[in-house]
Structure formats: C-alpha cells, structure tokens
Amino acid sequence: MELQIRDLTCDRGGRRVFAGLSLAVAGGEGLLLTGPNGSGKTSLLRVICGLVEPVSGTVSLSGKPDDLSIGQLSHYVAHADAVKPALTVRENLAFWARFLGGGDVDRALEAFDLDGLAPYGAGLLSSGQKRRLALSRLALVTRPIWLLDEPSVGLDTASQKRLAGQMEAHMARGGIVLAASHTGLGIDFAKSFDMGRAGARDAAA
Numbered sequence: 283m284e285l286q287i288r289d290l291t292c293d294r295g296g297r298r299v300f301a302g303l304s305l306a307v308a309g310g311e312g313l314l315l316t317g318p319n320g321s322g323k324t325s326l327l328r329v330i331c332g333l334v335e336p337v338s339g340t341v342s343l344s345g346k347p348d349d350l351s352i353g354q355l356s357h358y359v360a361h362a363d364a365v366k367p368a369l370t371v372r373e374n375l376a377f378w379a380r381f382l383g384g385g386d387v388d389r390a391l392e393a394f395d396l397d398g399l400a401p402y403g404a405g406l407l408s409s410g411q412k413r414r415l416a417l418s419r420l421a422l423v424t425r426p427i428w429l430l431d432e433p434s435v436g437l438d439t440a441s442q443k444r445l446a447g448q449m450e451a452h453m454a455r456g457g458i459v460l461a462a463s464h465t466g467l468g469i470d471f472a473k474s475f476d477m478g479r480a481g482a483r484d485a486a487a
C-alpha cells in the first residue's frame with residue numbers, strides 16, 4: 283500500500299494555495315506536515331480525503347479496492363471536533379459506529395481513556411476531553427489512512443502520549459499517518475514535508 287500524491291494544485295476561495303505538490307507515503311510510514319499558518323496543510327488533508335477538489339493532479343492508493351474511495355479508507359480528524367453535544371460520550375461513539383458501518387465502542391473508549399466519561403453528556407466535556415472523543419474514532423473502526431489535523435491541540439501530557447502510542451501502533455500494523463502539526467507529536471515520523479518551503483511558495487505564487 284502506498285499513498286501517492288502527484289503534481290497536485292489546489293485553490294481555495296479563488297486563490298492558489300499550492301501547486302505541483304508531489305509526495306508518497308507507504309504503509310507503515312508516517313509523514314509530518316509542517317508549515318506556517320495558511321500554507322495549505324488543512325487543504326492538502328481535505329484534498330486527500332476528497333472533501334476539496336484539486337485544480338489538477340492526482341491522489342491514488344496502490345492496492346486500493348475498486349469499490350472504496352480513499353475517503354472511505356481514511357479517518358480524517360479535523361480542527362472541529364464533530365462531537366454531538368446532546369448525546370453522551372458512549373452514544374457519540376455508538377452513532378459513529380453506525381455511521382461508519384460498525385465498530386468497537388469499548389475499544390475506542392479505552393484507547394483515549396474515556397471509560398470514566400462514557401455516561402457524561404458530550405456537551406459537558408472540556409475542550410481536551412472533546413478532542414479525545416474525536417480522536418477515539420481512530421480506534422473505533424480500522425481504516426488504513428489516518429489524516430490528522432493538529433491532533434494534539436488541547437491534550438494534556440498523558441493524552442498526548444496515548445495519541446503517540448495509537449499512531450505508532452497504527453503504523454506498526456502497516457497503516458499510514460499524515461499529521462499536520464506546528465509542534466511535533468512526540469514520535470519519529472519517517473518523513474516530513476514543509477508546506478512553507480521555498481519551492482512550495484514559489485509554486486503557489
């Protein structure tokens with residue numbers, strides 16, 4: 283399995299964000315996306331999972347089943363936590379399990395130490411607890427590609443370590459992690475890509 287991005291050009295709101303971007307990440311590898319605010323990290327993750335249409339270029343996954351899209355094979359954890367405040371923590375996970383076509387709610391609760399919060403209304407959670415609930419989807423359903431946008435924002439030290447452990451375990455199972463971060467995420471990524479590097483900026487000019 284290899285995720286291949288070739289010659290990708292992306293506009294947002296009529297402005298060029300990046301152009302001619304190419305990279306590849308193999309199964310078992312992680313790639314850390316860095317770069318200043320507005321350099322296009324979120325845009326790239328959204329193009330990969332099919333939420334933003336690129337101007338040109340391709341995103342492909344070798345060995346992909348024909349009947350599934352890259353989006354369907356990806357977990358995309360965005361800035362927004364996508365937590366339903368009227369449901370409990372457990373009900374949120376049960377909802378996602380139905381939406382994602384099955385899943386292990388207890389495994390997801392355990393992965394981000396949410397067992398004790400399972401009966402609480404999600405609307406009552408702190409921002410870091412909401413982030414843990416959003417991240418717990420990663421353990422709910424197995425998907426080979428994890429696209430993580432600033433996943434550690436708001437997490438305490440113990441939760442950052444849990445996230446690092448989950449990413450390492452996913453890659454050890456052959457999964458792919460693409461993570462955008464300004465701070466690093468406490469693990470050694472096989473690759474990194476600076477969206478603000480001169481070439482990317484030149485291309486976007």
Ligand SMILES: Nc1ncnc2c1ncn2[C@@H]1O[C@H](COP(=O)(O)OP(=O)(O)OP(=O)(O)O)[C@@H](O)[C@H]1O
Pocket residue numbers: 294295296299317318319320321322323324325326477
């Ligand atoms: N929905 C949108 N409509 C129009 N322009 C957008 C939209 N989302 C992002 N942009 C623009 O696209 C550019 C890249 O934004 P993006 O969010 O991808 O950057 P980023 O590197 O993730 O930034 P940050 O580090 O601040 O999260 C910015 O100039 C931004 O204003």
